[in-house]
Amino acid sequence: MINMSFNAPMQEKYKQNVWGDPGDDYDPSKKREDMVWFRKKAEWLYSLWLNGNAYIPFATTNEFARLRRYAQGNQPNAKYMDILCPVDTHTGERKGYMNISWDTLPIYSAFRDRARGALNKFDYATSVQCLDESSHMEKEMMKWKDYVEEQEKEFLTYVRAEIGMMEDPKKSQAPIKPRTIDEMEMIASMGGYQLPIEAAFEGLLRKSEELSEWEEIKVKLEEDLIDIGYIAVQDYTDPVSGKPRVRYVDPQYLIIASNRDNAYTTVADSGEVRFFTVGELKDYGFDDNQIKEMAQAYQGMYGNPAFNTLWRNGAWVWDQLTLFRVAIMDFDFESFDTYTFEYRNINGQNKPFKLGYGESPEKPKKNKYEKNKYARRYRGKWVIGTSVVFDYGYQYNQIFDSENRPKSSFSVYRVADRSMTSRCVATIDDLHLALYKFRNAWAMAAPSGFAVEWGSLSNMKSGENKMSPMDIIKIYRQNGQLLWKASMENGRVLNNGQPPIFPIEGGLGRILQEFMQTFEMHVNTIRQITAIGQGLDGNVATGDLLKGTLQIAEASMTDTLRPCLLAYKRVKSRALNNLCLRWQLNLASSDINEVEEGNNGKLISLTYNQVSKRRIQVSCDMIIDDSQKQILLGAAQQSMQQAKSGGIGITYLDFVFILQAIERGQLKYASMWLAYR
DSSP: OTTSOOOOTTHHHHHHSOOOOOOSOSOHHHHTTOHHHHHHHHHHHHHHHHTTOBSSOHHHHHHHHHHHHHHTTOOOSHHHHHHHSOBOTTTOOBOSSOSSOOOOOOHHHHHHHHHHHHHHTOOEEEEEEEOSHHHHHHHHHHHHHHHHHHHTHHHHHHHHHHHTOOOOSSOOSOSSOOSSHHHHHHHHHTTOSOOHHHHHHHHHHHHHHHHHTHHHHHHHHHHHHHHTSEEEEEEEEOTTTOOEEEEEOOGGGEEEBOOOOSSOOOOOEEEEEEEEEHHHHGGGOOOHHHHHHHHHHSTTSTTOOOGGGTEETTEEOHHHHTTOEEEEEEEEEEEEEEEEEEEEEETTEEEEEEEOTTOOOOTTOOOEEEEEEEEEEEEEEEETTSSOEEEEEEOTTOOBOTTSOBOOSEEEEEOOSSOHHHHHHHHHHHHHHHHHHHHHHHHHOOOOEEEEOGGGGSSEEETTEEEOHHHHHHHHHHHSOOOOOSBOTTOOBSGGGOOSEEEEOOSOTHHHHHHHHHHHHHHHHHHHHHTOOTTSSSOOOOTTSOHHHHHHHHHHHHHHHHHHHHHHHHHHHHHHHHHHHHHHHHHTTSOEEEEETTTTTEEEEEOHHHHTTOOEEEEEEEOOOHHHHHHHHHHHHHHHHHHHTTSSOOOHHHHHHHHHHHHTTOHHHHHHHHHHO
């Protein structure tokens, strides 16, 4: 269904009627078992979407499909046909412009591919930091231990030699020991003092990215950033392997309650329209009545057969039913559970006792009463338009934020009100209208020919043989020799003495020049909108185009794509933070012993006690491109060579430190260290 217009099921039913939120004022002990309450919640959310009151309204979804077709250079040409040769209201036929090709020209696709290539060059490396007080103290101990050992290295070496003590097995991870306090702080800010638990979680996140095929997800996100301006992913714990993962979510089918926050930092009520076959759903244990309801509701939709081909002689035809598709709303929402507590005096102490839902305290008592609300997240799957709700209850593997509130698994971002493709649509349309007009003019253009003054070629002889004008024209066309007479017998000059054949230029002439100017104007307009200039959109740069000019144009394009980079960073960091929480959640049930793929089979081992009471945060830092790395690496090598020659420069250990910073993408820290040394 991707990149095609989406016909949402049961639109008439859920657009016309008012479907209110069933609310949270309900007994918490009965909520998670009440299928009707879950269905009402799903119907309210679906109706909210169809009526344009969701974060991404339903009306926008078909616009997404249209923009994606424009981006691929495959937009419908009926729009252009209606403008240039509209349908006759009486005959129902189109007249004119029918002798040309109506195929579209994918000019914008080249600009889009260039923008995708620019986005693909950038990515963000993830680093894990422990923000709790215990972790902070461990890092402080590591820093000062390195500093003291550097200051007193001669004394410590002497003492170890005297007592026969080996070096500390817990050697510092920093490749160089600080000589001053400023150097110590600089090394710390560059990540030189990393706790083992931080390194372990970075390895786990890399494993999750590999299992999720993040590179493929990134490609889809880049396309969505350019085409529709929305991106979304969902983190989850795989029910089979138990490993945290991320999946791509198509914004065309995403339902989120209305909010004006572009980053959508708090997702309360959310859902996604997904398509399942009844064969895929049979493992959920549906009875015949539920299958009948689904089959009758979706017969004839999405290529499904009629119901009477599925149910014959009191039995299901499973070879047909396994291919029968239904629309499911997989929803996830926040609900507040309310509890009332009565504080009773027991042996001189006030102790809280939870009252039953709706239970009123006894009036004669003077005890203190307190109502508390706790946020919980619920999940469910609803076959849209039916009464069938399944897989509902508390959310699986629920993760919580630092304020102990349950987090949504969706990470969403909107770049701007209009995407890059959306801003180019009008220019693309103008370019195609000019193209079709030119094709029509080309098809109707007369070929080159010549005009003949017939009288000058009449009554001519070759010896005794009389020649007709057509014989003379034939000789002219064969060998270029023209026989004609300039005057008659009476001396009257024919045709003012001018040759009788005059060439007539055919073809397009001025029309071709006008088309080329119009075409170039529209292409330049797209360049201005996208900020992708000459030499950067697949064109070959001319010899007089300076390298600096290309770099300026490249920087301009990067500035245009900067909001896209910001959106990608926000979504990636949020998803990876959630993955980090999910790995911690796994530790509550069992220890982690994972082999990190692609890292020489490194074993990652963690226990619950190691992670308990730790506050972990994931940061994303820009990975610098190769050209910038090479410039800094060359400067470091030159400085090291100067030091070897007796000049001012860095040591080999400094060079190794700078090299490691460059590999981690910490260009500013590497530059800082090079300048400091």
